[in-house]
Amino acid sequence: MEKEPQKPDPRAELLAELKRLRQDYSDDIPQDAVSSVNGAQRKISDAWFGLVSGNLEMAVLRGLFSEDLAKKQEEFADQFCNLEFSERLTTKEDIDTANTLLDEAIAELEPE
Numbered sequence: 738m739e740k741e742p743q744k745p746d747p748r749a750e751l752l753a754e755l756k757r758l759r760q761d762y763s764d765d766i767p768q769d770a771v772s773s774v775n776g777a778q779r780k781i782s783d784a785w786f787g788l789v790s791g792n793l794e795m796a797v798l799r800g801l802f803s804e805d806l807a808k809k810q811e812e813f814a815d816q817f818c819n820l821e822f823s824e825r826l827t828t829k830e831d832i833d834t835a836n837t838l839l840d841e842a843i844a845e846l847e848p849e
Contacts, residue, residue: 748801752846754792758785759839764832780835781827786817789835793842802845813838 762778762785779785793810796802802810816822817831 747799748846751792751796751799751801752843755839755843755846758789758792759836759843764829764836766827766829766832780832783817783823783827786822786827786831786835789839790814790818793838796842796846802842806841806845809838809841 762780764780766781767779790810790813793802794814797807797810813835817835822831
């Protein structure tokens with residue numbers, strides 16, 4: 738009898754993606770304007786903030802976060818996923834806010 742292929746663990750996949758967003762993108766804010774086509778993965782992109790928010794929202798919808806963290810995700814989305822944010826320059830404080838939320842989310846998803 739053939740073994741059924743193991744289904745991916747959504748919690749583990751989400752945890753890996755949040756870690757990737759936290760660790761694989763640079764916190765650096767270059768002096769000169771840059772475009773995303775230059776190959777560097779930077780957190781200054783409003784697209785990165787959208788990825789963070791979308792992945793966190795997915796976790797909320799799956800019931801993987803505490804009520805407190807779900808509320809923080811909603812506040813994050815309100816602050817960073819809008820036209821006003823996309824039209825201004827990203828600050829170190831913006832990146833720090835996202836990193837802190839990612840750290841909290843990763844901590845909640847890590848196996849005990």
